Amino acid sequence: MTAYKLLLLPGDGIGREVMAQVTTVIGALAETGLASFETETDLVGGSSIDAHGVPLTDAALARADAADAILLGAVGGPKWSGVAYDIRPEAGLLRLRKDLGLFANLRPAICYPALADASALKRELVEGLDIMIVRELTGGVYFGEPKEITTLPDGTKRAVDTQVYTTGEIERIAHVAFDLARKRSGRVASAEKHNVMKSGVLWKEVVTKVHAEHYSDVELEHVLADNCAMQLVRRPKQFDVLVTDNLFGDVLSDVAAMLTGSLGMLPSASLGAVDSKGSRKALYEPVHGSAPDIAGQDLANPLAMIGSLAMALRYSFGLGEAADLLDGAITDALAAGARTKDIAGEGATPLGTAGMGEAVVAAL
Amino acid sequence: MTAYKLLLLPGDGIGREVMAQVTTVIGALAETGLASFETETDLVGGSSIDAHGVPLTDAALARADAADAILLGAVGGPKWSGVAYDIRPEAGLLRLRKDLGLFANLRPAICYPALADASALKRELVEGLDIMIVRELTGGVYFGEPKEITTLPDGTKRAVDTQVYTTGEIERIAHVAFDLARKRSGRVASAEKHNVMKSGVLWKEVVTKVHAEHYSDVELEHVLADNCAMQLVRRPKQFDVLVTDNLFGDVLSDVAAMLTGSLGMLPSASLGAVDSKGSRKALYEPVHGSAPDIAGQDLANPLAMIGSLAMALRYSFGLGEAADLLDGAITDALAAGARTKDIAGEGATPLGTAGMGEAVVAAL
Ligand SMILES: CC(C)[C@H](C(=O)O)[C@@H](O)C(=O)O
Ligand SMILES: CC(C)[C@H](C(=O)O)[C@@H](O)C(=O)O
Numbered sequence: 001m002t003a004y005k006l007l008l009l010p011g012d013g014i015g016r017e018v019m020a021q022v023t024t025v026i027g028a029l030a031e032t033g034l035a036s037f038e039t040e041t042d043l044v045g046g047s048s049i050d051a052h053g054v055p056l057t058d059a060a061l062a063r064a065d066a067a068d069a070i071l072l073g074a075v076g077g078p079k080w081s082g083v084a085y086d087i088r089p090e091a092g093l094l095r096l097r098k099d100l101g102l103f104a105n106l107r108p109a110i111c112y113p114a115l116a117d118a119s120a121l122k123r124e125l126v127e128g129l130d131i132m133i134v135r136e137l138t139g140g141v142y143f144g145e146p147k148e149i150t151t152l153p154d155g156t157k158r159a160v161d162t163q164v165y166t167t168g169e170i171e172r173i174a175h176v177a178f179d180l181a182r183k184r185s186g187r188v189a190s191a192e193k194h195n196v197m198k199s200g201v202l203w204k205e206v207v208t209k210v211h212a213e214h215y216s217d218v219e220l221e222h223v224l225a226d227n228c229a230m231q232l233v234r235r236p237k238q239f240d241v242l243v244t245d246n247l248f249g250d251v252l253s254d255v256a257a258m259l260t261g262s263l264g265m266l267p268s269a270s271l272g273a274v275d276s277k278g279s280r281k282a283l284y285e286p287v288h289g290s291a292p293d294i295a296g297q298d299l300a301n302p303l304a305m306i307g308s309l310a311m312a313l314r315y316s317f318g319l320g321e322a323a324d325l326l327d328g329a330i331t332d333a334l335a336a337g338a339r340t341k342d343i344a345g346e347g348a349t350p351l352g353t354a355g356m357g358e359a360v361v362a363a364l
Numbered sequence: 365m366t367a368y369k370l371l372l373l374p375g376d377g378i379g380r381e382v383m384a385q386v387t388t389v390i391g392a393l394a395e396t397g398l399a400s401f402e403t404e405t406d407l408v409g410g411s412s413i414d415a416h417g418v419p420l421t422d423a424a425l426a427r428a429d430a431a432d433a434i435l436l437g438a439v440g441g442p443k444w445s446g447v448a449y450d451i452r453p454e455a456g457l458l459r460l461r462k463d464l465g466l467f468a469n470l471r472p473a474i475c476y477p478a479l480a481d482a483s484a485l486k487r488e489l490v491e492g493l494d495i496m497i498v499r500e501l502t503g504g505v506y507f508g509e510p511k512e513i514t515t516l517p518d519g520t521k522r523a524v525d526t527q528v529y530t531t532g533e534i535e536r537i538a539h540v541a542f543d544l545a546r547k548r549s550g551r552v553a554s555a556e557k558h559n560v561m562k563s564g565v566l567w568k569e570v571v572t573k574v575h576a577e578h579y580s581d582v583e584l585e586h587v588l589a590d591n592c593a594m595q596l597v598r599r600p601k602q603f604d605v606l607v608t609d610n611l612f613g614d615v616l617s618d619v620a621a622m623l624t625g626s627l628g629m630l631p632s633a634s635l636g637a638v639d640s641k642g643s644r645k646a647l648y649e650p651v652h653g654s655a656p657d658i659a660g661q662d663l664a665n666p667l668a669m670i671g672s673l674a675m676a677l678r679y680s681f682g683l684g685e686a687a688d689l690l691d692g693a694i695t696d697a698l699a700a701g702a703r704t705k706d707i708a709g710e711g712a713t714p715l716g717t718a719g720m721g722e723a724v725v726a727a728l
Contacts, residue, residue, distance in 0.1 A: 125484055141525075141560075147562050157531045164522065198511050198513050199524070201523065248615075
């Protein structure tokens with residue numbers, strides 16, 4: 001059995017706690033004989049700033065580049081809120097995304113039946129919800145230049161960020177979205193603001209062209225990003241695959257994730273281009289953040305992190321059987337009543353982070 | 365009694381129908397002797413494109429500049445979706461905002477008790493909701509230069525939009541937010557993405573400074589825009605005044621409006637700076653759009669438009685008594701069971717646009 005090279009980057013806050021559960025699960029998977037990994041661990045984010053003065057060292061980046069897949073916990077926290085822009089914890093994550101070319105961020109927003117009541121939305125609006133947000137991740141306003149603050153002659157300041165998109169960047173993310181739609185219910189909604197942004201004009205034009213030339217079997221709808229945010233709240237089940245740019249994707253995917261009532265349950269994948277050998281760089285991480293308010297208290301839900309491992313098994317290693325087994329163990333653990341605090345109903349006695357990890361391992 | 369100069373810009377789609385009800389209400393108000401207006405009407409958006417080839421003529425802009433206040437219906441529709449970027453219907457609205465210096469967009473998100481069940485959210489999460497979103501409206505990515513699409517040497521394209529904010533632009537919107545908070549529950553949340561945007565860094569810095577220097581009696585919280593969108597869905601009542609930039613404000617205010625279940629009920633005000641004579645330019649419009657799908661069918665809810673007139677009475681003309689009377693008439697009409705289709709429960713026989721206008725006039 002091939003031993004896949006997996007780089008673990010726990011990061012900060014609850015990232016460290018949920019990653020600890022992944023390590024346990026990896027051990028249990030190895031025992032099944034279905035999947036075996038060589039794991040390495042390194043620092044990213046605030047913990048890397050503390051140790052090395054930068055949120056990602058060149059050595060860590062080289063390890064990430066050499067790995068078959070990367071699992072990341074979460075980065076950031078109030079401890080580093082005063083640090084300069086360029087060494088903030090998030091810069092490590094952004095560098096990983098950019099330098100590894102992880103342009104396609106897949107964020108499933110799934111409402112687990114057992115958890116529908118945890119949603120802020122009425123049950124009938126979210127029951128059965130299954131949206132796949134496809135967010136462009138290496139372009140747009142996150143990376144465009146100029147990106148600077150200058151001082152004006154009168155001593156006040158002027159800040160600039162630049163949203164840039166090229167035809168090629170939009171084409172490749174559109175392909176990812178349409179390909180996914182084909183394996184799902186065959187519908188793509190593309191969100192932008194072509195009414196106020198030139199990048200929105202180009203976005204709409206290129207998505208329309210890719211659709212017309214290659215995917216006439218898929219249904220395409222264009223939606224303005226502000227209206228899309230509204231529709232996600234009003235009637236989320238109208239969406240299947242939703243493709244959008246880096247900044248709108250950041251906000252819309254968070255709204256979609258929150259709707260499910262299962263924020264602590266949702267994994268994500270960030271994928272690069274397929275290379276000549278048929279493989280692609282990939283980073284898997286929970287949708288939730290580092291949650292400094294509950295860090296270190298054995299309160300975090302590790303299922304998004306464990307689900308991220310399942311996504312890695314499926315998308316990076318072609319280990320569908322092992323992925324099914326792991327996803328099944330998560331479902332079984334939930335069905336058996338295992339709940340962390342975030343998804344426990346009132347009055348229930350929830351499990352801690354480690355307890356939930358054990359429940360999954362027991363169900364394996 | 366002074367006759368105030370009011371410019372009516374019905375615009376497109378349901379904008380025309382809801383504005384017709386304002387005209388009726390204005391007539392009724394004049395009869396009460398509380399408020400009298402000289403009204404003019406002009407074109408904006410698609411209807412102006414059809415008539416003049418541009419979404420706002422210089423003559424209409426001059427009228428807007430000379431008016432004491434402007435009431436706008438809504439702009440846009442599929443009929444003009446193919447037109448070039450610079451003559452799209454929305455360009456007329458953007459020119460009004462920019463050329464009249466309407467930098468402060470106030471968007472109340474209020475959940476009317478009678479309508480709480482129309483919300484997608486569970487009743488207890490939205491009952492009593494009363495948020496004031498303060499959106500910066502004349503800066504940021506909507507207007508920054510460069511804003512262009514260029515053709516690259518290989519024939520593909522590159523689109524650029526530029527997010528620009530200066531200290532002065534952020535200061536003045538911060539003052540608006542803090543001043544409003546003092547009259548409300550004394551809390552401001554400021555949303556940006558300082559972790560990925562330099563404009564977010566400056567935004568946070570300037571808001572913090574304005575707060576420290578002038579408003580230590582107000583409570584200030586900084587929140588990342590993506591998390592803010594989540595929190596709006598999860599627990600919206602945690603917010604009172606929410607101040608943010610043009611683009612985030614576009615999305616967040618739409619989410620907040622949708623939460624209330626009262627989208628057809630929500631007015632907005634866009635205000636300029638106070639001049640040496642103590643007056644300020646102001647445009648009032650519903651939060652909802654032109655809703656082409658229901659236009660011309662006597663289905664639109666005119667209450668957001670009528671409520672926009674009430675806001676004008678209050679904020680532009682100091683006619684608090686007339687504003688109270690009008691707001692009271694809206695409340696009474698609702699209490700008496702008047703409902704348009706969007707807010708009618710199942711099985712109810714709703715009123716049309718004109719019927720609802722009459723119900724308000726009857727209650728005056
Ligand atoms: C941590 C931050 C830089 C990041 C982003 O804005 O992309 C996060 O919000 C996310 O969505 O992954
Ligand atoms: C019509 C459009 C240009 C406008 C905007 O994006 O500002 C609208 O969505 C709004 O929020 O008023």
